[in-house]
Amino acid sequence: MSSKRFQDLQVYQLAERLANEIWTIVNDWNGFTRDTVGKQIVRSADSIGANIAEGVGRGSFQDNRRIRIARGSLNETQHWLRQAYIRHLLTDEQVDTLKSIIDELAPKLNAYLKSIGDHPSSNQQMTNDE
Numbered sequence: 043m044s045s046k047r048f049q050d051l052q053v054y055q056l057a058e059r060l061a062n063e064i065w066t067i068v069n070d071w072n073g074f075t076r077d078t079v080g081k082q083i084v085r086s087a088d089s090i091g092a093n094i095a096e097g098v099g100r101g102s103f104q105d106n107r108r109i110r111i112a113r114g115s116l117n118e119t120q121h122w123l124r125q126a127y128i129r130h131l132l133t134d135e136q137v138d139t140l141k142s143i144i145d146e147l148a149p150k151l152n153a154y155l156k157s158i159g160d161h162p163s164s165n166q167q168m169t170n171d172e
Contacts, residue, residue, distance in 0.1 A: 048098040053154045056147040057091035057112070060119070063143065067136055075131060083122040089115035090147075109155045116151060120144065
């Protein structure tokens with residue numbers, strides 16, 4: 043396995059960017075909205091990067107496959123963003139910004155999962171120079 047730090051992975055950087063964009067948006071919502079939909083979105087978005095970091099940090103092939111959990115968290119985040127949009131909590135500009143990040147992140151998550159393969163011997167990590 044590569045000795046790269048999780049912070050150097052493009053997939054992690056995109057996950058972090060998405061989570062921080064969502065945090066900024068949700069932080070401006072009123073109390074009820076922030077406590078219901080907002081907390082769900084923030085938790086699921088934060089979980090994407092957290093699972094990438096945890097998998098890389100543990101260093102084993104099995105743990106690094108936590109990217110599947112990260113992919114599930116991305117799907118959950120998209121669900122909550124859809125709900126926020128339907129409930130008129132997001133502006134069109136915010137949707138465009140978040141969609142742009144998600145459109146780049148989703149295939150990178152899949153590519154990262156593929157890069158670590160089905161067996162420990164094929165375990166590699168994608169970095170900024172992919």
